[in-house]
Amino acid sequence: MVAALSNILKETRSEILTCLKANGRMSVQDIAGCLGVSKVGLRRHLELLRSDGLVDFEVEHHDRGRPVHVYSLTSRAELFFPRSYDTFALSVLRQVGTVYGQAGVSKIICNQADELIASLKPLLQGLEFEERVRKLTEFLNQKGYAVSLIRQADGSYLAKQRNCPMIAVATQYAQVCDDEMRFYRELLETEVTRECRIASGAQSCDYRISRPGRLLR
Secondary structure, rough: OOOOOOHHHHHHHHHHHHHHHOOOOHHHHHHHEEEEOOOOHHHHHHHHHOOOOOEEEEEEOOOOOOEEEEEOOOOOHHHHOOOOOOOHHHHHHHHEEEHHHHHHHHHHHHHHHHHHHHHHHHHHHOOOHHHHHHHHHHHHHHHOOOEEEOOOOOOEEEEEEEEOOOHHHHHHOOHHHHHHHHHHHHHHHOOOEEOHHHHHOOOOOOEEEEEOOOOOO
């Protein structure tokens, strides 16, 4: 499934999948607000996506009001999002491990992260903290990471990555995730901690980004 979403599904249904990927579990009202469409028309699209096995819902009961249907992507839908040639990358890393051992694999992964950090530093140089965070988020979203930012009361940020283009590699080589956290720290020049990761079964990779000069607790 390498064709673009817009070539496989009608535009609105493509947008629904992208919206759910970026935001996780959402109600009909939340999705309608995200896309700027009516709830009546949206429900028909959701029914079609569910019949295709691309979305599913859970019914949430609250103290007041009617139960709410909360939608999320299925594992089948995840196949439509970028994976960055995982099979090839895994094959190369296995060959490196065979010839040079685990130290060689670690060096390759570390060097790749170093190269990316070096290429992006000039683009962020001189920017204030807020702008650096947003610029880095824009870059990651261009690469298919589906990152959403949630600003905290103390000025820090929670960055939620809903997609991992290197999931197969990250599952087998945890250093990929460690270097991703280093990527955040060095480019944002502040403390960053990871709360969960997709490779360990979470629905997103969550990073807490502190303001410079403040430590996360």
